[in-house]
Amino acid sequence: MSTKAILSLMAARQHAESGSGRTIRQRAKLSMNEVCGAIGVTVGALSRWENGLAVPRGEPAIRWAELLGELEQALDGRAARKSTKPAKAA
DSSP, rough: OOOOHHHHHHHHHHHHSSSSSHHHHTTTTHHHHHHHHHHHHHHHHHHHTTTTTSSOHHHHHHHHHHHHHHHHHHHHHHHHHHTTOOOOOO
16 A cells, blocks of 8 residues: 555544544535545445544545545635635725
8 A cells, every 4th residue: 555545544534533524525515425426435434434433444435535635625725715805895
């Protein structure tokens, strides 16, 4: 397993333990079904990960961590763009 894959697996487990995986998904306004389709797991598996009831493992966990990382970047970029918009004249 590559170093990148190990780091992604570690991130997936941190997201599951902290509950941040669900928070990121919800901030991105994505349903569980949409995320499950993207990473190749069942809704039940994702639910257990998001609730800290199961430890994410294997390739699906790596895909989940990578997706969450990309979503975080996109959300942070969107927030930065909103904060730099000029104020509307009154």
